Amino acid sequence: MGRRSERLSRQGMLASETGDGDVIQVVSRAFDVLRCFEGHEARLGNLEISNRCGLPRSTVSRLTHTLTRMGQLVYLPRDQKYRIGPSAVAMSTSMMKGLQLRNLIRLRLQDVADQLPGTVGFVIPDRFHLVYLEFARAANALGLHEATGSRISMATTAAGHAYTAALDPMIGDALIAEMERELPDSAKLLTPRIEANRRHLQEHGYVVACGLWSPHINGVAVPMWSPQYQTYVVTTIGLLSAMYDEKRLHREVAPQMVELGAAIGSLLEGADGDIFANRIERKSLPVTAHNNNKMIKTEALNELEAGTRRPRPARSVRAGDGRR
Template sequence: MGRRSERLSKQGMLASDLAGEGDVIQVVSRAFDVLRCFEGHEARLGNLEISNRCGLPRSTVSRLTHTLTRMGQLVYLPRDQKYRIGPSAVAMSTSMMRGLQLRNLIRQRLQDVAEQLPGTVGFVIPDRFHLVYLEHGRAANALGLHEGTGSRIAMASTAAGHAYTAALDADVGDALLAEMEREIPEGAKLLRPRIEDNRRSLREHGYVVVCGLWSPHINGLAVPVWSPQYQTFVVVTIGLLSAMYDEARLHKEVAPRLLELSVAVGALLEGTDGDIFSNRMESKPLPVPTHNNKIVKTEDTNELEAGARRPRAARSLRTRDGRR
C-alpha cells in the first residue's frame, strides 16, 4: 500500500484535509455539501437556503446547483424556484441499496434488542459532521427517539457522534474538532469539553453515554465498531427516555446488551467480503455469535468476548491506520 493510501486509510479521511491543508478538490467537496442539504427525496430548497445551510456564497451555490442539475443530480422546479434531488441521485442510491442481505441480518439483531428496550436502536455511519441511520430497530411500544433509515443526526449532540469521535485516533479526532470549530462552532462547543471523558469511557467501558444533550428528554448510549470494508467506525446506538433510563440504569441494564449487539454486528461486518450496500457477497455463511443469555464481560483490557469470535475492540486497533 502506498504512502498516500496508508494516509487515506485513517478513518477514510486525512487529518491535514480536515484541517484544510490537504489536496482535496474543493469544488467536488462543495458539490457534495450541496447534496447533503437535501434530507429526503421530497426536500425542496432554493439557492439562498442552500447557501445558508452550507455556509457558501450564493454565487458559488448557484454555479454548483446549475452543474448538478445538468448532471441529473438535482431537478429545478420553475414554479417554486427551488431544487430537489434528481433522477441520477435517486438511481445511484437505489443501485447502492439493492443488495440487503447483510443489512437485513444487522436489522434483525437491532430489532432483537429493541424488543427488550423501549427505545430506538440504530446502526449509523459517519458523514462529515453527521451520522446517517443505515438500519434501525424499534419495538411497537417504543418511546422517545423515533429516527428511521436515512435519518441524519448531528455528531456533536448525540451519543453516536461522541462515541465515533472518541474512537478516532487523537490526531484525526482533533482535526475533525478543529474543522467543526470553523464551520459549526456551536457543535464544537458541545463536543470539545467532553472528548477526553468520552475517550476515557471508551477505553474503560467500551461505550459512551450522553445524557440530555440532543434533547433533555433523551439519554443515549453508543458503541463504535470498526468496519473493514470502509476503513472507518460505524456505530451501534440507542436512544431512550431519560425519565425511564437515567445514567445509572444505562450503565447497568443497557450497556451489556449494546456491547453484546456490537460484537454480533462486528462479527457480521468482518465475516463477509461484501459490503453494507452491495449484494455482491460471497455465498459463505455469515458468522452468528452464540451468546444465548451470557453477558458480555469487560476485562481490564476491555476485550469484548463473543461466543463465536472476538472482533477487535476499538481501543486495541492499530494506530497506523487510525484505529484505536
C-alpha cells in the same frame, strides 16, 4: 493506490476533516450542496441551499446548474426549486448493494429493540453528522423516532461521542478543530467530554451521553471498525431519560449494546465472505455474565475493529489507519 489515496483510506475520513490543504474546494462544496437534501422528497431553492451550507448564492447557482446537468439534481420549474436527481439516487442505491447484510443488521437491532423501549440505530459518519443506515424501534418506543437516512449531530448524540472517541486521538482532535471553525457551538459540547469518552470507551467498550440532544433523551453507543467503509460505524440507542437515568444505562442498557456491537462487528468482518453465499444464519446474541450488577468483560465484548478473525479487547485496537 497513490499516496494521497492511501492516506485517506488509512484515516477513514475526508482530508478536509483533518486540515489537509489538498482538497479541491469545488468538489467539497458540490457535496455540501447535495447534503442539504435530506430525504428524496426535499425541494430547495438556491437561497435555501445557500443558507443551509453557508455558501454565496452565486456559487450555489453555479453548483446547482452543474449538478442538474449531471443528473445529480432535478430542476422543478413550477416551484423554481431543486430536488435529488436520478443519478444521485442510482449512485446511492449502487453503494447499498449489501442488502442481505443490512437485513441481518436490522434483525440484530430489532433483537435489542424488542427488549428496550427505545430506538436502536446503525449509523455512519458524514462530516459533522451521522446518518442512519438502519434502525429498529420497540412497539412501545417513546420520545425518539428516527428513520433510515436521518442525520443526527455528532456533538449532541451518544453515537457522535462514541465515533469521535474511537478515532485515533490525532485524527479526532483534527476533526474537532475543524468543527470549531465551522460549528463552534457544537465543538463546545464535544471538546470537554472527548478525553473522558476515550477513557471510558477503552475501559468499557461503549460511550454514554445524557441530555445533550434533548433533556428527555439519554443514549448509549458502541463504535466498530467497518472494512467496507474504512471508517468507524456506530450502533446506538436512545431512551427516555425519565425511564433510564445514567446509572440504569450503565447497568441494564450498556451490556446489551456491547453485545450488539460485537455481533454486528462480526457481520461486518465477514461481509465479503459467507454472508453473501446463501448460508446466512441468524444466531442468538451472546449472554453477558454479571456479578453484583457489574459487567464481566470478555474478549468479544470490547470489539472496536474487524480485521482479525479473533476479536480482541478494546485496549489492543491498533493505530496507524485512524484506529486506536
